Amino acid sequence: MADGKYIVFCGVHFMAESADILSRPGQVTVLPDLNAGCSMADMAEITQVENCWEQLIAAGLTDDAGEGITPITYMNSTAAIKAFCGERRGVVCTSSNASGAFKWGFAKTPKILFLPDQHLGRNTGYAMGIPLSDMVVWDPFMINGGVTPERLRAAKVILWKGHCSVHQRFLPEHVDNVRAKYPGIRVIVHPECRWEVCQKADGIGSTEGLLKLIRNSPAETMFAVGTEIHLVNRMGKEFAAQGKKVITLDDSGCLCTTMFRISPQHLCWALENLAEGNIVNQIKVKDDVKHWARVALDRMLEIQ
Ligand code: SF4
Structure with missing residues (x-):
């Protein structure tokens, strides 16, 4: 300190x-x-x-x-x-x-x-x-x-x-919907999400873990991320230069x-x-x- x-x-x-x-x-x-x-x-x-x-x-x-x-x-x-x-x-x-x-x-x-x-x-x-x-x-x-x-x-x-009232709002159907809309998209979520959502996801990670999953992915990969919306927006900006697109798992907006x-x-x-x-x-x-x-x-x- x-x-x-x-x-x-x-x-x-x-x-x-x-x-x-x-x-x-x-x-x-x-x-x-x-x-x-x-x-x-x-x-x-x-x-x-x-x-x-x-x-x-x-x-x-x-x-x-x-x-x-x-x-x-x-x-x-x-x-x-x-x-x-x-x-x-x-x-x-x-x-x-x-x-x-x-x-x-x-x-x-x-x-x-x-x-x-x-x-x-x-x-x-x-x-x-x-x-x-x-x-x-x-x-x-x-x-x-x-x-x-x-x-x-x-x-x-x-x-x-x-x-967490923010993460608990993500539902399994959000994973289905985003996959139907963007074939090939990778769904990654924070472990504060429900078990059913985590089971459907391609990856689970802490904030640092989610960043790592995106960082280590090939260029042009698209991600739907199940975490707080401001963080998702920051990820979108950070990885745009590498041609990676990051969207929220549920666009009705999960904000703390x-x-x-x-x-x-x-x-x-x-x-x-x-x-x-x-x-x-x-x-x-x-x-x-x-x-x-x-x-x-x-x-x-x-x-x-
Ligand atoms: S600070 Fe907000 S996002 Fe973080 S655990 Fe608490 S309610 Fe959830």
Whole structure:
């Protein structure tokens, strides 16, 4: 982390929290617009996750320290959820190293609790050879997560019922439609998309993985990409010079309204206030949460 006194974070809330967790003592993190959230991160509240964990303990599947189940959370989660995982021998992962995190977890325990994106968890588990029948979805709004004790005992992966509202909008019929319209097109999607969409695609990848798939393709290849629309547009511009055409998988437009909230006006307002000595919209993670979230993040950095 650089030496500046202030970190003015132009991204979403959970990333600003991570910047604060990783910051040096005395550094101040500012998020120019507090509405820059993430609906997926909001789908796993710490009290809901603690409640789920208590029920897993009561079912005899783990102890509080995570001896029977490894909790793994996607980066797109609140600092409190990251800390929950860090304190219970768990880890944070990205869409690039989710399979590494699964392998790491299974080396310690027979089960994984994956938060908060059920699709990334399901796609990762399936790609590693875990059948869908060995994965259950924990719905925090249902009694006992909506899962019978027998299914919980048999499951290898417990998926939290969360999703990205942008990626979940892509449907299998979008893949069929785009293939019918552009014969020969290659369909590549982010693992936050539904399992049924991923199964139909020619390739699955994190943001970096999708870029790599396009970069390594022959000139003139056409791609339909299942991810956030601003990113698809950027890919289109970047690869146009190589004669590659990149379109969105669903042209009704999948845009993340919160990811693009930080406007030049918000940034200017935050910077002008700092110049006058006023700290606005500070993101300050509590010390105990910071400690355990950092433990989970540091473990993530050791996983490929
Ligand atoms: S696209 Fe938006 S809602 Fe989806 S995970 Fe990213 S920030 Fe969250």
